[in-house]
Amino acid sequence: MENGTAVSGPGMSGSRVLVAGASGVLGGLAARELHLRGAVVALAGRDTDRLADxxxxxxxxxxxGLDAYDVEDCAALAAWAGRELGGLDGVLVTVGVAGFGRVEEVSDAVVEHLFAVNMLCPAAVLRGAIPRVTDGGFLAAVTGAVVDRPMLGTADYAAAKTALSCWLGVLAREGRARRLRVFDFRLPHLETGFSDRPVAGRAPALPKGGDPAVAVHALVDQLEGPASTAR
Ligand SMILES: NC(=O)c1ccc[n+]([C@@H]2O[C@H](COP(=O)([O-])OP(=O)(O)OC[C@H]3O[C@@H](n4cnc5c(N)ncnc54)[C@H](OP(=O)(O)O)[C@@H]3O)[C@@H](O)[C@H]2O)c1
Structure with a gap:
């Protein structure tokens, strides 16, 4: 385990946090919000220009850099963040990609991609973080409301997110002895453009999404809050 003091109770000031997926809309917003609340943040992402911004x-x-297909490197991110920040108190993974189509229309390659990006990569990042994060720290990922309400045309995307959600639930129970706070953020549809850049297919008609900034503010509230939110 890295040296340092765990996040304990409300307050993010001085917490050392890795955001994996910080090149994306929600990851970038979360990194900024964490920074505003006094956390020191390490950023991992694929698009180097947006990450630099x-x-x-x-x-x-x-x-x-972060390549979802390089699971060994994903699992090594927490060690890197711990070295950069002098310890690690929390990890938030916002990596993900959508994919749409009726079950018989989706190719095996697309299914594999959806599971690599939405399940295997986030799990690898968090798995690598377990021995590094301080006791009482947090391990968090964004799944989605699709876990509770999968829509037609989203079977493989929803299945990948549901697999991650299940995995997080077991992790939460395994982490209790160390007071690890595990978060499965099942966010609703938000206006980030996420559903307009699927790996395959076209999104079903969706109502106007929620405000990403409001959702991220609430998400960071939960990360900051008392140790009671693991699902
Ligand atoms: N927006 C919504 O309505 C909504 C609702 C519920 C849940 N979510 C979840 O929230 C998370 C963030 O979504 P967002 O709206 O912020 O979308 P976004 O801007 O597209 O962010 C997706 C992130 O995943 C990364 N990513 C995708 N494929 C990757 C790959 N092969 N290797 C490495 N990184 C990869 C992207 O990297 P680059 O940008 O660098 O390519 C980006 O950082 C996703 O997990 C999504 O499933 C979103």
């Missing part, structure tokens, strides 16, 4: 906005937060 987020880093500059946070006064030069450390950055590292």
């Amino acid at each position: 987020v880093s500059v906005g946070l006064g030069g937060a450390p950055v590292r």
